Amino acid sequence: MAGIEVTALHKRYPDGTVAVDHVDLSIGDGELFVMLGPSGCGKTTTLRAIAGLERQTTGDIRIGNTLVNDLPPAERDIAMVFQFYALYPHLRTRDNLAFPLRAEGLPKAEVRERVDAAARLMRLGSLLDRRPRRLSGGEQQRVALARALVRRPRAFLMDEPLTNLDAELRADMRTEIKHLQGELGTTMVYVTHDQVEAMSLGHRIAILNKGRVEQIGTPLEVYERPASLFCAAFIGSPPMNLIEVEVADGKLRSQGGLVLTPPPGLPRDRCLLAGVRPEALEVTEPGAEGSVPARVVSAEWLGDEIIYVVDHGDQRDVRVRMPPTGRFAVDARVGLRHTGGTPAVYDVSTEELVA
Amino acid sequence: MAVSVNEAVSTGPVRDHPPGARRLGGRSRSILEVALLAVLAVVMLFPVLWMIETSIKENRDVYAIPAKFVDFQVTSEHFKDVFVASGGGRSALSVSFLNSVLVAGVSTVLATVLGVPAAWAYSRFAVKAKKDQLFFILSTRFMPPVVVVVPIFLMYRQVGLIDTKLGLILIYAAFNLPFTIWMMKGFVDEVPAEYEDAAMLDGYTRLQAFWRFTLPLLVPGIAATAVFALIFSWNEFVFAIFLTSSDNVRTAPPAIAGLIGGTTVDWGLVAAASVVCALPVFVFAYLVRKHLVAGVTLGAVRR
Ligand SMILES: Nc1ncnc2c1ncn2[C@@H]1O[C@H](COP(=O)(O)OP(=O)(O)OP(=O)(O)O)[C@@H](O)[C@H]1O
Ligand SMILES: [Mg+2]
Numbered sequence: 001m002a003g004i005e006v007t008a009l010h011k012r013y014p015d016g017t018v019a020v021d022h023v024d025l026s027i028g029d030g031e032l033f034v035m036l037g038p039s040g041c042g043k044t045t046t047l048r049a050i051a052g053l054e055r056q057t058t059g060d061i062r063i064g065n066t067l068v069n070d071l072p073p074a075e076r077d078i079a080m081v082f083q084f085y086a087l088y089p090h091l092r093t094r095d096n097l098a099f100p101l102r103a104e105g106l107p108k109a110e111v112r113e114r115v116d117a118a119a120r121l122m123r124l125g126s127l128l129d130r131r132p133r134r135l136s137g138g139e140q141q142r143v144a145l146a147r148a149l150v151r152r153p154r155a156f157l158m159d160e161p162l163t164n165l166d167a168e169l170r171a172d173m174r175t176e177i178k179h180l181q182g183e184l185g186t187t188m189v190y191v192t193h194d195q196v197e198a199m200s201l202g203h204r205i206a207i208l209n210k211g212r213v214e215q216i217g218t219p220l221e222v223y224e225r226p227a228s229l230f231c232a233a234f235i236g237s238p239p240m241n242l243i244e245v246e247v248a249d250g251k252l253r254s255q256g257g258l259v260l261t262p263p264p265g266l267p268r269d270r271c272l273l274a275g276v277r278p279e280a281l282e283v284t285e286p287g288a289e290g291s292v293p294a295r296v297v298s299a300e301w302l303g304d305e306i307i308y309v310v311d312h313g314d315q316r317d318v319r320v321r322m323p324p325t326g327r328f329a330v331d332a333r334v335g336l337r338h339t340g341g342t343p344a345v346y347d348v349s350t351e352e353l354v355a
Numbered sequence: 356m357a358v359s360v361n362e363a364v365s366t367g368p369v370r371d372h373p374p375g376a377r378r379l380g381g382r383s384r385s386i387l388e389v390a391l392l393a394v395l396a397v398v399m400l401f402p403v404l405w406m407i408e409t410s411i412k413e414n415r416d417v418y419a420i421p422a423k424f425v426d427f428q429v430t431s432e433h434f435k436d437v438f439v440a441s442g443g444g445r446s447a448l449s450v451s452f453l454n455s456v457l458v459a460g461v462s463t464v465l466a467t468v469l470g471v472p473a474a475w476a477y478s479r480f481a482v483k484a485k486k487d488q489l490f491f492i493l494s495t496r497f498m499p500p501v502v503v504v505v506p507i508f509l510m511y512r513q514v515g516l517i518d519t520k521l522g523l524i525l526i527y528a529a530f531n532l533p534f535t536i537w538m539m540k541g542f543v544d545e546v547p548a549e550y551e552d553a554a555m556l557d558g559y560t561r562l563q564a565f566w567r568f569t570l571p572l573l574v575p576g577i578a579a580t581a582v583f584a585l586i587f588s589w590n591e592f593v594f595a596i597f598l599t600s601s602d603n604v605r606t607a608p609p610a611i612a613g614l615i616g617g618t619t620v621d622w623g624l625v626a627a628a629s630v631v632c633a634l635p636v637f638v639f640a641y642l643v644r645k646h647l648v649a650g651v652t653l654g655a656v657r658r
Contacts, residue, residue: 014481053552073555080556086549090571103558151557 002064002154003029003187004050009059011045011211019045020056021211030185032178034202036192038234042211043191047157050189052076063154074103079148080157083164085140087132093119093143094128100151118150121180138169145177155187162197174200195235199223207231225344229351232275232344238307240275241318242346247272252345256314256336257292263342263355271348278321280340283308283328291335296328312336406633409626410434417623433627447602448628451610455632458520458606459588462527466584469528470535471577475565477536478543479551489540492533500530500593508597518599523606526594531584538583542576543569582643586636607632 004027011020020042027033035043048054050061052073061068068076087096097118101111119128122142132140141161148156162170178201181188192198198205199219207214207222215227226232232240245252245260252260252274260274284291294312306327308320328334347354409417416427440446476482477489507526516522546569554564596609611628614621
């Protein structure tokens with residue numbers, strides 16, 4: 001097992017596409033590290049560079065303490081699970097699992113033992129003699145995972161391994177992967193564009209955008225204090241409300257009259273945006289204490305919660321997440337109140353978190 | 356979509372016709388179709404049928420006037436003549452068939468062995484000016500053989516490849532290579548590169564990954580492609596007649612053509628030899644019938 005260090009990674013494809021502009025990652029030994037970002041931001045490319053399937057244009061990659069820039073994938077001792085599982089179609093499950101071990105030249109008895117152990121772990125017992133075509137998506141996924149862990153590699157790389165599964169199975173597999181990783185304690189780099197997956201799995205999350213790292217942090221940090229406007233808009237569903245504010249009398253004031261507690265150390269004379277999560281706001285009866293007058297523009301009832309879009313005289317409408325009790329009608333006159341703590345504040349010009 | 360006046364004006368009953376039957380009445384249309392197809396079939400198949408008939412007719416029935424279609428004497432003499440010389444021993448024709456087998460077989464193997472890895476490389480790697488290269492490769496097939504046969508004849512004379520089986524093998528392999536690359540590229544494109552990626556992570560080198568994982572998946576495609584190459588080499592006439600002359604080098608097509616042109620032509624023998632020559636092509640064409648259309652579009656294989 002080993003940590004992974006990626007330094008100043010840059011990858012330009014022969015056709016001129018810069019897939020990865022500049023990426024630094026420091027992934028700890030035994031960590032479950034998630035790379036999250038929109039489609040085309042360079043997640044797969046970064047992962048493939050770590051695996052050695054793609055040669056980076058510049059930058060260094062270290063696995064453990066070894067510089068692996070010039071090592072072929074076979075010598076990096078890493079296992080990868082692909083979005084499309086890449087199980088060898090002409091081999092039975094058993095042989096699919098055994099193949100990497102035979103490549104290492106392990107004795108037959110040990111191969112059988114390890115295959116059986118992995119099969120037990122992933123509950124593949126009855127599937128061992130089937131070919132991939134006769135397995136369901138979830139089963140193929142389990143076989144792919146088993147094939148990755150049968151080798152006991154130094155690290156796992158996962159490229160959106162759950163995308164092809166339906167929602168329920170995805171949730172199950174997510175739990176399973178998290179549990180497995182904890183059990184084995186093997187470093188895992190997990191790529192996804194699904195923020196729920198990222199939040200629930202990752203010890204730490206790196207948010208990538210256009211080939212650059214926007215933020216690295218624990219799920220909580222990433223959620224509570226997105227490092228940039230991009231992260232603020234990317235994480236959370238619905239995302240953070242970004243409200244234009246001014247500093248006056250030691251308070252942050254929006255055009256619509258909302259008053260927020262400022263974080264310490266705010267710069268003066270700059271255009272600022274306060275990031276307020278939908279659950280840090282509350283729709284109240286009109287004129288309730290501490291509320292500003294507002295109007296419900298629309299309401300989306302999601303079963304366990306309601307998302308209100310509310311106009312409170314600001315340029316932008318805000319979204320408010322509320323429990324499904326106490327419904328307000330569309331167009332109703334209501335109050336809007338901030339109930340959260342200190343908001344994250346962004347500079348409009350640099351698009352970065354200022355405090 | 357064209358809406359006929361009929362349909363636009365009237366309601367109800369017209370809609371009951373199947374969609375294709377609007378312009379002509381359903382019945383007259385299908386009669387016309389069948390008639391046209393029948394004429395076409397007769398025109399295409401009659402020579403083949405006549406060839407097969409002639410190959411099993413007694414000589415006097417072959418030359419009978421008016422021609423006999425049904426009540427002729429059946430014989431296997433002609434087929435015997437194809438393989439056995441008049442004085443006993445091997446006939447020149449049978450030698451030419453063996454030559455054809457050798458030349459077509461080896462040239463196909465050569466084109467496949469070179470073409471499949473090339474197709475793989477074009478499919479998997481970022482090659483400079485890939486499209487231009489592929490177009491150039493294809494363009495070598497644009498011209499008919501007869502255009503290049505004279506320069507090739509001159510070159511072959513210089514290097515001593517005239518009238519050798521090796522010469523034919525090389526030229527056929529060269530002609531089949533572009534076809535093999537294009538058709539195989541289509542097949543390789545369909546095998547996800549992830550198989551090789553996975554194999555490389557599992558500890559194999561790139562070549563091993565290709566050899567052990569991609570190649571087995573390509574076998575049906577390789578078989579289909581090889582059959583096309585085989586049929587081309589087997590049927591090839593222009594190069595064969597220009598580049599070879601002696602009986603022990605000649606392939607079957609020029610050898611059969613050589614039967615015609617004396618003072619008397621043994622049509623029974625010509626027909627029997629043609630049947631023998633056509634047989635493998637029939638068999639092979641049957642084997643790859645699914646791929647025939649794909650092959651015609653040269654590698655643009657989409658399933
Ligand atoms: N082989 C290639 N040649 C040229 N450009 C490529 C190649 N592979 C990827 N790209 C480009 O590089 C960029 C990043 O691709 P990458 O596959 O890393 O994105 P990703 O973050 O994994 O996206 P997704 O979530 O859709 O999988 C994209 O703009 C893509 O078009
Ligand atoms: Mg990707």
